[in-house]
Amino acid sequence: MTTFDDREKGFESKFALDQEQEFKAIARRNKLLGLWAAEKMGLSADSAQEYGRAIVKADFDQPGEEDVYRKIAQDLEGAGLTVSEGEIRRKMDELSSIAREQIRNGE
Numbered sequence: 001m002t003t004f005d006d007r008e009k010g011f012e013s014k015f016a017l018d019q020e021q022e023f024k025a026i027a028r029r030n031k032l033l034g035l036w037a038a039e040k041m042g043l044s045a046d047s048a049q050e051y052g053r054a055i056v057k058a059d060f061d062q063p064g065e066e067d068v069y070r071k072i073a074q075d076l077e078g079a080g081l082t083v084s085e086g087e088i089r090r091k092m093d094e095l096s097s098i099a100r101e102q103i104r105n106g107e
Contacts, residue, residue, distance in 0.1 A: 021100075021103050021104070022100075024103050025096070025099045025100040025102075025103045026059065026065075026096075026099070027056050027059070028099035028102060028103060029092065029095045029096045029098075029099040030052075030055045030056045030058070030059050030068055031052040031053070031055065031056050032052075032095040032098065032099060033055055033068065033072060033091060033092060033095050034048075034051050034052035034053070034054065034055030034056070034072075035048055035049075035051075035052045036091055036095070037051070037055070037072050037075060037076055038051040038052065040076060040079075040081055040083065041075070041076065041079040041081065042079075051075075054071075055068060055071060055072065058071040065092065068092075069085075069088060069089065069092065072088055073085065073088060076088075
């Protein structure tokens with residue numbers, strides 16, 4: 001193998017790792033977001049964990065994060081809570097940063 005081939009393989013491996021970590025971070029963010037919403041709705045600890053998993057699954061409905069936003073917003077509204085779109089989106093951004101950091105640190 002040439003040096004160029006070695007470098008190419010290295011870049012491909014790094015890209016694959018980066019993609020895997022981003023996937024994990026998004027899933028982690030969604031679970032954290034579900035736990036945040038569950039707390040707002042006053043769910044029990046077991047129900048909160050179950051709800052967090054449901055939010056992770058909701059992300060597989062469509063590409064992007066709109067399906068997650070929509071589920072959270074509808075569920076909060078269904079629970080009689082008024083939470084603005086801006087508050088939900090800010091929480092999503094905040095938890096994205098936290099989740100990425102956790103994944104980088106191997107948590």
